[in-house]
Amino acid sequence: MCGIVGIKANRPVAAEIYDSLIHLQHRGQDAAGIMTYEQRMHAAKGTGFVRDIFTEENMPRLLGNTGIGHTRYPTHGGFSHEEIQPFWTEVPYGIALAHNGNLVNYSELAEEITDKQKRYLNTRSDTEVILHLFSEALSRTNPADSNGDFFESVCQAVENVMDHASGAYSAVSTIVGKGLVVFRDPHGIRPLAKGVRKNPDGTEDYIFASETTMFYALGYTLTGNVLPGEVIFISESGRYYSRRLRTAEFSPCIFEYVYFSRPDTMMNDVSVYRSRLRMGQNLAESWLKKHPDVVPDIVIPAPSTANTAALSMAHKLGVRYSEGLYKNPFIGRTFIMPGQRERKKSVRYKLVPQEIEIRDKKVMIVDDSIVRGTTSREIVKMVREFGAKEVYFVSACPPVKFPCFYGVDMPTKSELIAAQQDVSHIEKYMGVDILMYQELADLEEAVTRKGDHHIDRPCMACLDGKYITQDVDDDKMREMEIMREKHRNGDDLWQWSKKSSS
Numbered sequence: 001m002c003g004i005v006g007i008k009a010n011r012p013v014a015a016e017i018y019d020s021l022i023h024l025q026h027r028g029q030d031a032a033g034i035m036t037y038e039q040r041m042h043a044a045k046g047t048g049f050v051r052d053i054f055t056e057e058n059m060p061r062l063l064g065n066t067g068i069g070h071t072r073y074p075t076h077g078g079f080s081h082e083e084i085q086p087f088w089t090e091v092p093y094g095i096a097l098a099h100n101g102n103l104v105n106y107s108e109l110a111e112e113i114t115d116k117q118k119r120y121l122n123t124r125s126d127t128e129v130i131l132h133l134f135s136e137a138l139s140r141t142n143p144a145d146s147n148g149d150f151f152e153s154v155c156q157a158v159e160n161v162m163d164h165a166s167g168a169y170s171a172v173s174t175i176v177g178k179g180l181v182v183f184r185d186p187h188g189i190r191p192l193a194k195g196v197r198k199n200p201d202g203t204e205d206y207i208f209a210s211e212t213t214m215f216y217a218l219g220y221t222l223t224g225n226v227l228p229g230e231v232i233f234i235s236e237s238g239r240y241y242s243r244r245l246r247t248a249e250f251s252p253c254i255f256e257y258v259y260f261s262r263p264d265t266m267m268n269d270v271s272v273y274r275s276r277l278r279m280g281q282n283l284a285e286s287w288l289k290k291h292p293d294v295v296p297d298i299v300i301p302a303p304s305t306a307n308t309a310a311l312s313m314a315h316k317l318g319v320r321y322s323e324g325l326y327k328n329p330f331i332g333r334t335f336i337m338p339g340q341r342e343r344k345k346s347v348r349y350k351l352v353p354q355e356i357e358i359r360d361k362k363v364m365i366v367d368d369s370i371v372r373g374t375t376s377r378e379i380v381k382m383v384r385e386f387g388a389k390e391v392y393f394v395s396a397c398p399p400v401k402f403p404c405f406y407g408v409d410m411p412t413k414s415e416l417i418a419a420q421q422d423v424s425h426i427e428k429y430m431g432v433d434i435l436m437y438q439e440l441a442d443l444e445e446a447v448t449r450k451g452d453h454h455i456d457r458p459c460m461a462c463l464d465g466k467y468i469t470q471d472v473d474d475d476k477m478r479e480m481e482i483m484r485e486k487h488r489n490g491d492d493l494w495q496w497s498k499k500s501s502s
């Protein structure tokens with residue numbers, strides 16, 4: 001998962017892109033980059049937090065009224081400095097591009113580019129492959145084209161991406177001397193919202209971002225989303241062009257609502273906060289049906305993503321909501337941190353149980369999801385150590401049984417506890433008196449019940465195994481899982497993928 005932003009304004013954009021990346025920090029804490037355009041491209045990139053990468057020294061160098069930014073959470077490619085987005089090519093024109101998502105057919109495309117087209121790939125990132133597909137088609141255009149004609153070329157270039165790339169991709173791009181381009185894959189798996197700001201002189205500024213939380217602070221009004229399969233081009237002179245190149249089932253990622261997005265985001269015209277409230281309501285109804293005689297004394301969220309669902313569940317059950325686990329806000333989200341040891345260590349670092357809330361109580365813990373089960377187990381242990389009489393564990397998400405190949409760094413199938421064990425075994429492993437998961441239909445209902453949205457059916461492949469792109473079979477899954485393991489071990493992925501396909 002990553003965060004992206006693109007701004008085309010009538011004033012310098014670097015500070016606004018920086019502010020946007022601060023708002024998108026939760027989508028990737030590994031690295032970040034900004035590229036702006038004024039006469040030439042200007043870039044600043046680094047590893048770590050946004051606030052540490054961009055400084056009083058490098059920010060003034062990011063000149064221009066057009067720019068893009070990215071926060072990285074690597075799901076494809078490595079952790080090196082060369083793989084920090086935005087990526088850049090000087091042929092043709094000079095194009096910078098940042099993307100959020102993941103290509104399922106990366107290895108086939110990389111092989112095609114290097115072996116058949118005899119082109120060189122600098123990195124192991126699928127962003128470079130998207131940039132190649134985009135720039136290769138754009139190189140066949142005439143640089144003297146007027147805006148309207150150039151938009152036709154942009155459409156052809158994005159068609160080339162859509163013809164070849166399979167998977168999830170929302171992209172922002174600046175083209176030297178031309179303007180800003182944004183596009184989204186035909187299923188709209190990863191988000192991309194758009195906003196506009198009207199200036200006193202009648203001109204308009206445009207923002208495109210993974211989430212909407214920075215819009216208000218920066219003075220932009222949310223005007224909707226980049227539609228699945230749509231391309232939008234804002235020319236240097238500020239003219240707005242758009243076209244929907246493909247229509248397919250609109251299947252945005254349901255895990256954005258469960259875990260990733262900030263609660264104050266409007267995602268695909270659905271409030272993430274409200275969807276989490278509804279998740280809690282549905283959980284409460286399910287609990288009352290399944291365990292009508294079991295009444296907890298308190299409902300405690302595993303902070304902080306689960307706070308909202310826990311609040312509405314407690315309300316509906318008529319039970320006191322308690323912040324019985326205090327979260328140290330200065331420690332990162334454990335799901336994002338690579339490596340098992342770090343994660344285990346950090347649960348006790350970041351959560352402190354409040355004994356006064358827990359001792360001698362029947363405690364219901366609500367979490368957003370159970371992925372490997374290790375974090376949940378640690379939480380249960382802690383609550384027991386602090387004197388809970390009984391512990392019930394409720395997951396706002398159904399069992400996670402399949403890996404994600406669309407941009408979320410899910411573990412491999414062998415690491416997903418629900419892919420390996422049934423509920424009664426997981427209950428025992430976690431040491432809880434009752435374990436209850438959200439039903440799949442209830443989760444979908446919670447996300448789609450309200451809002452003037454156009455979601456056909458959310459992607460729930462990690463829950464039901466139905467991969468939207470239809471090219472994830474057992475062989476592909478194994479290939480992608482080996483690739484992911486190689487990434488984690490820092491092995492040479494490209495050498496591996498060539499060997500495996502030969």
Ligand code: SF4
Nearest residue numbers: 253254255404459462
């Ligand atoms: Fe989201 Fe799961 Fe689909 Fe991945 S597989 S895009 S995490 S719903």
